[in-house]
Amino acid sequence: MPHLVILYTPQLDKETNIDVLCRSLANTMLAARDESDAAVFPPGGVRVLAFPAAHFAVADDGSAGRAAGGTGDYAFVYLQLRMANGRTAATHTRVGDALLKTTQTHFADIFEKRHIGITLQIDEGVPVYDAKHSNLHPLFNKV
Amino acid sequence: MPHLVILYTPQLDKETNIDVLCRSLANTMLAARDESDAAVFPPGGVRVLAFPAAHFAVADDGSAGRAAGGTGDYAFVYLQLRMANGRTAATHTRVGDALLKTTQTHFADIFEKRHIGITLQIDEGVPVYDAKHSNLHPLFNKV
Amino acid sequence: MPHLVILYTPQLDKETNIDVLCRSLANTMLAARDESDAAVFPPGGVRVLAFPAAHFAVADDGSAGRAAGGTGDYAFVYLQLRMANGRTAATHTRVGDALLKTTQTHFADIFEKRHIGITLQIDEGVPVYDAKHSNLHPLFNKV
Numbered sequence: 001m002p003h004l005v006i007l008y009t010p011q012l013d014k015e016t017n018i019d020v021l022c023r024s025l026a027n028t029m030l031a032a033r034d035e036s037d038a039a040v041f042p043p044g045g046v047r048v049l050a051f052p053a054a055h056f057a058v059a060d061d062g063s064a065g066r067a068a069g070g071t072g073d074y075a076f077v078y079l080q081l082r083m084a085n086g087r088t089a090a091t092h093t094r095v096g097d098a099l100l101k102t103t104q105t106h107f108a109d110i111f112e113k114r115h116i117g118i119t120l121q122i123d124e125g126v127p128v129y130d131a132k133h134s135n136l137h138p139l140f141n142k143v
Numbered sequence: 144m145p146h147l148v149i150l151y152t153p154q155l156d157k158e159t160n161i162d163v164l165c166r167s168l169a170n171t172m173l174a175a176r177d178e179s180d181a182a183v184f185p186p187g188g189v190r191v192l193a194f195p196a197a198h199f200a201v202a203d204d205g206s207a208g209r210a211a212g213g214t215g216d217y218a219f220v221y222l223q224l225r226m227a228n229g230r231t232a233a234t235h236t237r238v239g240d241a242l243l244k245t246t247q248t249h250f251a252d253i254f255e256k257r258h259i260g261i262t263l264q265i266d267e268g269v270p271v272y273d274a275k276h277s278n279l280h281p282l283f284n285k286v
Numbered sequence: 287m288p289h290l291v292i293l294y295t296p297q298l299d300k301e302t303n304i305d306v307l308c309r310s311l312a313n314t315m316l317a318a319r320d321e322s323d324a325a326v327f328p329p330g331g332v333r334v335l336a337f338p339a340a341h342f343a344v345a346d347d348g349s350a351g352r353a354a355g356g357t358g359d360y361a362f363v364y365l366q367l368r369m370a371n372g373r374t375a376a377t378h379t380r381v382g383d384a385l386l387k388t389t390q391t392h393f394a395d396i397f398e399k400r401h402i403g404i405t406l407q408i409d410e411g412v413p414v415y416d417a418k419h420s421n422l423h424p425l426f427n428k429v
């Protein structure tokens with residue numbers, strides 16, 4: 001942890017650059033500070049992975065969207081951050097608000113042009129087994 | 144929420160139309176009613192996303208399947224609905240049973256022809272941060 | 287359950303065979319024994335599914351990796367096993383350690399050659415609805 005996983009409807013790949021979104025969200029995580037101004041996440045532990053669905057169905061058959069002047073094609077983006085448990089509610093809010101702002105900024109133009117739903121959630125992981133095997137962390141732990 | 148995520152072995156894309164499955168499951172969610180006959184899910188919050196695995200391994204190396212007259216190729220479908228917490232057990236059962244019926248109907252022919260395992264689970268999400276940014280819900284909230 | 291889901295950065299598909307990893311992990315699950323030497327998982331319930339991300343961002347922009355003599359390209363593999371709840375902590379440790387060993391062996395060469403982070407976690411599923419529809423289990427339940 002932390003892992004930010006993005007599941008989304010695939011038509012968005014033609015409308016926006018999800019690589020850029022991933023990097024923006026990773027940068028937001030790298031910059032996140034808790035109430036005591038300490039970094040929330042270790043740099044080597046920040047990862048954002050995005051997966052377009054191969055098949056999907058959102059809401060109705062498009063009728064409501066077409067009735068409202070749209071194409072009837074709905075997009076959806078689900079962002080789920082899993083972070084270690086035990087952080088304060090204030091830290092969750094800080095991280096969540098920062099990620100939400102980054103996400104809203106990224107999709108601002110698209111939000112004006114099409115029907116889309118975005119959900120951002122943070123879960124606390126409570127694994128019963130947790131192992132790391134990494135040569136990334138040492139890159140960022142230099143004196 | 145709710146999100147219904149389908150993870151499945153990719154050979155099924157050659158044997159059945161997963162787009163149709165997604166729409167059938169979304170329609171099942173749209174039609175779901177709780178014990179007081181109220182809609183369980185808001186229409187703008189229904190989303191079904193399906194992801195074929197790029198790589199997989201199921202059960203043994205195929206020996207048991209071939210010994211039983213099959214090809215030794217096993218398929219697997221995992222359907223996971225994450226819904227808001229706090230609904231009754233009766234509602235969970237209604238929704239789960241309806242989704243299971245839709246899924247079994249969709250795969251009925253395939254179930255007769257090949258080795259396949261299907262698992263359907265509902266989890267209650269308990270996020271520590273939960274934000275929505277959507278222009279879908281207003282489409283369905285008209286007077 | 288159990289389901290072992292692997293989310294990973296897609297450059298790894300050019301560097302290693304994830305099909306082989308899936309089969310090795312499935313074999314590890316098939317071989318897993320609890321403290322009383324009983325099989326932990328039913329053969330028909332073993333499934334490993336792997337999903338390369340279409341887009342990703344890991345750690346920083348690559349600066350730390352390049353400064354350390356690498357390419358600045360970081361890989362990441364997240365393995366998450368979801369198993370039925372109620373097993374002992376000793377069983378979790380046995381299963382986790384065995385999966386970790388298999389994973390480390392698979393990635394040993396890569397770990398020497400590039401920057402990569404691997405995280406393996408086991409979660410206990412606590413679904414509020416859980417249905418199976420399978421013709422796999424009977425293959426392994428013969429007398």
